[in-house]
Structures are given as C-alpha cells and as structure tokens.
Amino acid sequence: MSRVLLSHGAGGREMAELIRRVFLASYGPPGFTGDDSAALALEAGPLAFTTDSFVVDPIFFPGGDIGRLAVAGTVNDLLTAAARPLALSASFILEEGLPLSTLTEIATSMAETARESGVAIVTGDTKVVPRGSADQIFITTSGVGQIVRPGVSGAGLRPGDRLILTGSIGDHGMAVLLAREGLLAGEDIVSDAAPLTEIVLRLLESGCELHAMRDPTRGGIAAVLNEMARQSGVCVEIEESLVPVKPGVAAACEALGLDVFQVANEGKMLIAVPAREAEAALALVRQCRYGEQAQLIGEVKSAPAGRVQLLTRLGTTRFLAPPSGELLPRIC
Amino acid sequence: MSRVLLSHGAGGREMAELIRRVFLASYGPPGFTGDDSAALALEAGPLAFTTDSFVVDPIFFPGGDIGRLAVAGTVNDLLTAAARPLALSASFILEEGLPLSTLTEIATSMAETARESGVAIVTGDTKVVPRGSADQIFITTSGVGQIVRPGVSGAGLRPGDRLILTGSIGDHGMAVLLAREGLLAGEDIVSDAAPLTEIVLRLLESGCELHAMRDPTRGGIAAVLNEMARQSGVCVEIEESLVPVKPGVAAACEALGLDVFQVANEGKMLIAVPAREAEAALALVRQCRYGEQAQLIGEVKSAPAGRVQLLTRLGTTRFLAPPSGELLPRIC
Numbered sequence: 301m302s303r304v305l306l307s308h309g310a311g312g313r314e315m316a317e318l319i320r321r322v323f324l325a326s327y328g329p330p331g332f333t334g335d336d337s338a339a340l341a342l343e344a345g346p347l348a349f350t351t352d353s354f355v356v357d358p359i360f361f362p363g364g365d366i367g368r369l370a371v372a373g374t375v376n377d378l379l380t381a382a383a384r385p386l387a388l389s390a391s392f393i394l395e396e397g398l399p400l401s402t403l404t405e406i407a408t409s410m411a412e413t414a415r416e417s418g419v420a421i422v423t424g425d426t427k428v429v430p431r432g433s434a435d436q437i438f439i440t441t442s443g444v445g446q447i448v449r450p451g452v453s454g455a456g457l458r459p460g461d462r463l464i465l466t467g468s469i470g471d472h473g474m475a476v477l478l479a480r481e482g483l484l485a486g487e488d489i490v491s492d493a494a495p496l497t498e499i500v501l502r503l504l505e506s507g508c509e510l511h512a513m514r515d516p517t518r519g520g521i522a523a524v525l526n527e528m529a530r531q532s533g534v535c536v537e538i539e540e541s542l543v544p545v546k547p548g549v550a551a552a553c554e555a556l557g558l559d560v561f562q563v564a565n566e567g568k569m570l571i572a573v574p575a576r577e578a579e580a581a582l583a584l585v586r587q588c589r590y591g592e593q594a595q596l597i598g599e600v601k602s603a604p605a606g607r608v609q610l611l612t613r614l615g616t617t618r619f620l621a622p623p624s625g626e627l628l629p630r631i632c
Numbered sequence: 633m634s635r636v637l638l639s640h641g642a643g644g645r646e647m648a649e650l651i652r653r654v655f656l657a658s659y660g661p662p663g664f665t666g667d668d669s670a671a672l673a674l675e676a677g678p679l680a681f682t683t684d685s686f687v688v689d690p691i692f693f694p695g696g697d698i699g700r701l702a703v704a705g706t707v708n709d710l711l712t713a714a715a716r717p718l719a720l721s722a723s724f725i726l727e728e729g730l731p732l733s734t735l736t737e738i739a740t741s742m743a744e745t746a747r748e749s750g751v752a753i754v755t756g757d758t759k760v761v762p763r764g765s766a767d768q769i770f771i772t773t774s775g776v777g778q779i780v781r782p783g784v785s786g787a788g789l790r791p792g793d794r795l796i797l798t799g800s801i802g803d804h805g806m807a808v809l810l811a812r813e814g815l816l817a818g819e820d821i822v823s824d825a826a827p828l829t830e831i832v833l834r835l836l837e838s839g840c841e842l843h844a845m846r847d848p849t850r851g852g853i854a855a856v857l858n859e860m861a862r863q864s865g866v867c868v869e870i871e872e873s874l875v876p877v878k879p880g881v882a883a884a885c886e887a888l889g890l891d892v893f894q895v896a897n898e899g900k901m902l903i904a905v906p907a908r909e910a911e912a913a914l915a916l917v918r919q920c921r922y923g924e925q926a927q928l929i930g931e932v933k934s935a936p937a938g939r940v941q942l943l944t945r946l947g948t949t950r951f952l953a954p955p956s957g958e959l960l961p962r963i964c
Contacts, residue, residue: 311850311896312955335786337682337713339779344676350669351721351774352757355765381669389683391772393725425684425772429962433687435765440723440757442683442774447671454667518643564643623644630761 304398309428322400323390323424326407331387331420338422340387346450348383350374351442357630359406359436361479363471363491366439367406369566369632371413371421372495374441376515376569379500382452383445385419392424393438396431406437417495419443448504454524456512457532461600462578464571466499466585467492467593468544469521473563474552476631483556489548492590494567499588503571508581512572515565517632519623522561522608524570526622530606537609538598538620561610562623564631572600636730641760654732655722655756658739663719663752670754672719678782680715682706683774689962691738691768693811695803695823698771699738701898701964703745703753704827706773708847708901711832714784715777717751724756725770728763738769749827751775780836786856788844789864793932794910796903798831798917799824799925800876801853805895806884808963815888821880824922826899831920835903840913844904847897849964851955854893854940856902858954862938869941870930870952893942894955896963904932 307314319334332338354370371388378385390410394403414421475491477483496515503510512532516524521543529536545553545560553560567590573581578596585591601609608620639646651666664670686702696704703720710717722742726735746753807823809815828847835842844864848856853875861868877885877892885892899922905913910928917923933941940952 306961307957309850310955310957310961311852311855312894312957314956315850336709337680337715339713339782340679340681342674342676342679344674347672347674347679347776348669349672349719349721349774349776350755351723351772353723353725353759353772355725355759355761357765377668381671383669387681389681389774391683391685391774393685393687393770393772423682427685427687427962427964429687429767432764433689433767433962434770435761438725438759438766438770440683440685440725440772440774442681442721442723442772444679444681444776450671518641518647520643523643562644623642624646625639625642625644629638629642630759630765632759 302400304394304396304400304403304428306396306428309426322404322407326411327421331422343446346447348378348381348445348447350377351440353438353440354632355438355630356476356632358479361491362475364493365406365409366437367409368413369493370439370441371410371417372493372566374443375417375419375495375497378443378445379496380513380515381447382449382504383447384501385417385443385445387420387422387444388414389442390421390424391440392426393434394428395434395436396428398436413495417497452510452513454512454514454528455531457528457534457572457600458511459534459600459602460575461511461572462575462596463598464582464585465595465597466569466591468546469565470545470549470553470560470563472566473628473631474549477628478552489552492565492567494590496569496590499569499585499591502584502588503581506584508577509574510571514570516568516570517564517566520562520564522620522623525608529608533605535601535604535607535609536598537601539611540613542595542597544593544595561620634732636726636728636732636735636760638728638760641758654736654739658743659753663754675778678779680710680713680777680779682709683772685770685772686964687770687962688808688964690811693823694807696825697738697741698769699741700745701825702771702773703742703749704825704898706775707749707751707827707829710775710777711828712845712847713779714781714836715779716833717749717775717777719752719754719776720746721774722753722756723772724758725766726760727766727768728760730768745827749829784842784845786844786846786860787863789860789866789904789932790843791866791932791934792907793843793904794907794928795930796914796917797927797929798901798923800878801897802877802881802885802892802895804898805960805963806881809960821884824897824899826922828901828922831901831917831923834916834920835913838916840909841906842903846902848900848902849896849898852894852896854952854955857940861940865937867933867936867939867941868930869933871943872945874927874929876925876927893952
C-alpha cells in the first residue's frame with residue numbers, strides 16, 4: 301500500500317492497519333493508543349479546551365508543514381489561556397490517492413512538534429474522501445490544558461500595561477504565500493511555526509503578573525490588537541519602529557502590496573504585563589527558545605477605547621484598522 | 633451576504649460577523665463565547681477526550697444531517713468510555729460558495745442535538761477553502777467528558793457476559809447510501825443518528841455492572857464485535873434471529889448485495905453486562921429514548937478467542953469476519 305485508499309477510512313482491516321503503521325508508529329504509546337477515546341488524569345481545577353482546523357496550501361513550506369502547524373497552533377491557543385498543554389487530538393480528512401509517505405512525513409512532524417511542546421497526541425480519527433472532494437489533507441487538532449492562572453484572556457488589558465511581542469511578524473504568511481505562488485524563492489523567508497510552551501510556562505512560573513496573551517495568527521497583529529483593544533475597552537498604542545520585521549519579509553510585503561501587520565504569524569505571542577514587570581518579563585522571554593528577538597512594542601492607554609494607534613516611522617500617528625476582505629486564503 | 637466567502641475564514645471583520653450571526657446565534661452563550669479557547673470547570677477525576685471528523689455525503693439525509701451526526705457521534709464516543717459528556721468543540725472546513733442558510737441550518741441542528749445530549753458547544757474554528765478544494769462542508773467535533781466509571785472499554789468482555797444491542801442495525805448507512813444514489817426512495821429507511829446519553833447515564837446511575845461498551849459506527853457491528861473479541865481475548869457469539877433489522881433495511885441490503893452486519897449505525901450501542909444483570913439492564917435500556925427496541929443478542933465465551941460466531945437463522949454457525957475493502961465511503 302503506497303497511497304491512501306477509500307478503504308483506509310472505512311472502519312475495517314485497512315483502517316486498523318493505517319492506524320498501526322502510520323499513527324501508532326509516529327505518535328507512539330503510551331500517550332496514543334489508537335482508541336476512539338483517551339482517558340486523561342487531571343488535577344482539580346479549570347480546564348482549557350480549544351480546536352483548530354488546518355487547510356494550508358502548500359502542505360510543505362519553508363520552515364514547516366501542515367502537521368507542525370496543526371500541533372503548534374493548538375498548543376499556542378492553550379497557552380494563551382495560561383494553560384499547561386496536556387493532550388492533543390488529531391483528526392485527518394484525506395483525499396484518496398495521497399501518498400502514504402506524505403502522510404507519514406506529516407505524522408512524524410506532528411509527533412516531533414508535540415514532543416517539543418511537552419504534550420502527547422492521545423486520540424484521533426481518519427476519514428478518506430474520493431479524489432477531488434478535498435485537497436490532499438486537512439487536519440483538525442483539539443487540545444486540553446490545565447489552566448494554571450485563571451482569568452488571563454484577550455480582555456485583560458489595563459491602561460499602563462506594556463506589550464511584549466516575542467519576535468518578528470509576517471514570517472509565516474509570507475513563507476506560505478511565496479511557496480504557493482512560486483514567487484521570490486531564495487529570499488530566505490521562513491515560517492515561524494513553533495510551539496511557545498517554554499516562553500509562556502516560564503513566565504507563569506516566574507510569578508510575573510500577566511494581564512493578557514494572544515497569538516497573532518490569521519489577520520496578523522492588526523486583527524489581534526484590535527480585538528484585544530475592543531474586548532478590554534482600552535486603546536493600544538504601538539510604535540512601528542519597535543515592531544521587528546525581517547528585511548526580506550518587509551520587501552516581499554511591499555512588492556506584493558500587503559500590510560505586514562495583517563500577515564499571519566504561527567509562532568509569536570503578544571503579552572501584556574504591568575509596566576513595573578515589563579523589563580523583567582522581556583528579559584525572561586529573551587532567554588527562551590523562539591523569544592530571543594522579543595521587543596516591547598507599545599503600551600495601553602485608556603482612550604480612544606477600542607482602537608489601535610500606530611506611531612509611524614515618520615513620526616505621525618494613525619489608527620491601525622482591523623483587517624477585512626480576503627487577505628490570504630489557506631494560510632493555516 | 634448569502635454565501636460563504638473566502639473572507640469568512642480570513643480572521644478579519646467578516647469572520648467575526650460569521651461567528652456572531654451563525655455560531656453565537658445558534659449555540660448561544662453562556663456555553664459558547666466565540667473565544668479561541670474555552671475554560672471548563674471540572675470535578676477531580678479522569679477525563680475522557682475524543683475527536684471525529686464528519687464528511688458525510690449528502691449533508692442532509694432522511695433522519696438527520698451532518699451537524700446532528702457530528703454532535704451525536706462525539707457524544708456517543710464519550711459515552712462508550714463511561715463518561716458524562718461535558719463540552720464539545722466544533723471546527724468547520726467550508727467550501728467557498730456554500731449558502732449561509734445551509735450553514736445556519738446545520739449549526740441549528742448541532743445546537744439542538746447538543747441540547748438533547750445535555751452538553752454545550754463551547755469553542756470552535758472556521759476555515760474556508762476555494763471552490764473545488766473541499767466538498768461543501770466538513771465538520772470535526774471533539775469532546776471532553778468526566779469519566780464516572782473508570783475502566784469500561786472495548787477490552788472488558790468476560791466469558792459469561794451478555795450482549796445488549798440498543799436497537800436495529802444498518803439504518804444510518806442505508807439511509808445515507810440510498811439518499812446519495814437516489815435509490816429506493818420512499819422505502820422509509822431513516823438514519824438512527826442520535827445521542828445515547830440517557831441510556832448510558834441511566835445505566836451508570838443504576839449501579840449496573842458494565843464490562844464493555846462500543847458504538848458500532850463505520851464497519852457496523854461486524855467491525856466492532858471483532859475488535860471487542862480481539863481486544864478482550866474472548867469469543868463473542870451472537871444469534872442472527874435476535875439482531876433487530878428493519879424490513880426495508882434488510883431488503884435494501886439484499887438488493888444491493890451488502891451485509892447488514894457491516895453497515896454503519898449512528899445511534900446504537902453494544903453493551904456487555906454480567907449474565908445476572910442482563911434482564912434488569914435490558915429493561916432499563918428499553919425505558920430510555922432510543923432504547924425501546926433493545927435486545928439481548930448473544931453472549932461471551934472463552935474460545936475461540938478473538939473470533940465472532942454467528943448462529944444463523946438456518947441453525948448453522950459461521951464466523952462473522954471483520955469487514956475489509958471499501959465498504960461505503962463518506963457514510964459519516
């Protein structure tokens with residue numbers, strides 16, 4: 301068997317074989333057993349629960365693949381709730397004819413990213429649809445995590461807070477777009493897809509007061525900062541010159557007429573802390589993997605409530621609007 | 633806006649509007665908030681965690697739709713682990729151009745089925761792919777539940793156990809197949825898609841000793857009984873004349889050359905109990921919604937281990953083999 305067949309999704313012998321040879325071999329026991337439902341031991345306390353589907357095109361791109369994205373994305377969503385990721389599920393919709401070697405490569409990448417995240421893939425599902433009814437492979441991951449600091453959300457910004465951004469923006473969206481369109485190859489633009497477990501758990505363990513966290517994925521930091529400002533009833537003010545953008549990404553955005561503030565990230569976090577904690581928190585983030593380039597990019601004011609103000613490199617101030625329209629389809 | 637657009641999946645204004653108008657309106661607060669991650673209050677104790685993707689074609693069929701299926705399927709998977717369903721996530725992959733009225737109808741059906749199941753849809757995600765990259769709508773649901781009786785699994789069969797089947801087999805698979813092919817319309821063949829919360833929770837609350845539970849979906853009772861026999865290292869013996877099959881379903885299977893034992897169910901449970909509990913458990917199941925037609929269909933022997941024996945209507949005995957091959961694609 302070298303390609304995915306309809307029989308691999310039919311609930312019979314072939315499906316059992318696929319689970320054994322691909323998923324059990326990649327994820328491995330004891331976490332993953334191949335059962336329909338997994339049993340998790342938990343401490344008492346609130347649980348975070350999240351889900352995301354991944355339909356990225358192409359499925360392999362500089363810096364990652366759909367599997368790494370599917371694991372890191374759901375891990376990061378748990379982290380934004382100040383939760384320690386406990387377990388993931390992974391459900392596949394496969395197009396008949398997908399090479400099994402491709403599926404195995406993706407499952408291996410998921411297992412590696414899960415290990416890096418300190419989490420196990422414990423249960424899953426596989427459906428196969430006839431050729432032409434889906435595009436190669438779609439993955440939905442869900443995650444559960446133990447909330448270690450209740451109440452951290454996008455709505456927690458307070459006037460006076462400082463905003464930490466854990467690194468450069470626009471890398472993921474541009475890497476996928478350029479790979480898909482075959483544009484500007486060689487520009488060394490690489491997805492940032494990564495699990496941010498170390499950054500968030502070390503901040504939580506340090507006792508640092510955290511008011512809000514969000515990962516700026518679809519719609520970029522423009523979408524997420526606007527949501528945070530609106531949910532919190534505050535104004536977010538950021539300084540353009542403080543927001544890290546890699547030169548290649550900046551050039552590609554300019555060439556394609558894209559606003560880098562609206563381009564998706566898959567390994568970045570926006571973290572709001574009280575001013576008195578800002579320098580210590582920044583120093584801690586910079587010690588962590590994927591946080592070396594972190595910056596303080598702005599602060600929270602009380603008015604105009606619900607808006608994001610950008611201090612531009614020219615010294616002017618403008619509102620950073622929430623994105624609308626098509627942006628970039630199938631970026632995650 | 634009357635159709636799903638790529639912008640509905642892009643993370644900007646249109647996506648926020650879709651979440652508000654379709655998902656928040658259907659599922660409703662307080663359970664569903666539209667946030668990336670939901671926080672659940674839990675009692676201490678083991679947690680069940682499960683996921684399934686749904687790609688059924690057609691998306692509406694006699695007796696249900698893809699939304700009802702997606703909720704009932706995940707609820708039933710939690711129940712097989714002897715867990716009280718607590719919360720569901722729902723992630724959508726939508727084809728550009730899907731009528732929003734269709735999406736709303738499906739979300740409404742999901743909300744109704746969730747209410748019937750005693751569970752809330754608390755979080756979700758939406759991706760939109762260009763026309764032709766997916767077939768209308770795929771849904772992945774995940775669920776968490778509090779395990780009220782640890783250790784109930786497909787591997788728990790013991791010699792002497794009796795097997796309860798909660799109703800007739802083959803209804804779902806045949807309803808979907810006939811709807812898809814436009815065959816035998818008017819035969820009153822209706823999907824059994826339903827959440828079995830009442831049956832399982834009442835059995836658990838009664839204190840009845842339960843050795844194993846499984847819901848016979850893809851691959852039918854032939855697949856699930858073989859798995860249970862293999863995992864438990866026992867022989868399952870069932871009597872053909874005791875297995876309820878509706879006349880229309882039996883006739884359609886015969887006409888199409890299908891083995892009804894291999895046809896999918898979406899609202900049935902196989903429950904193994906010790907012989908001394910069998911009559912009381914059966915009486916209790918029959919008092920419950922979706923359990924009125926329950927039957928004792930067989931018993932568990934020690935040998936030949938890992939096999940399923942069928943006592944036929946002709947008085948002969950044959951092995952019921954696990955299914956293989958394509959069976960029926962896109963049945964769930």
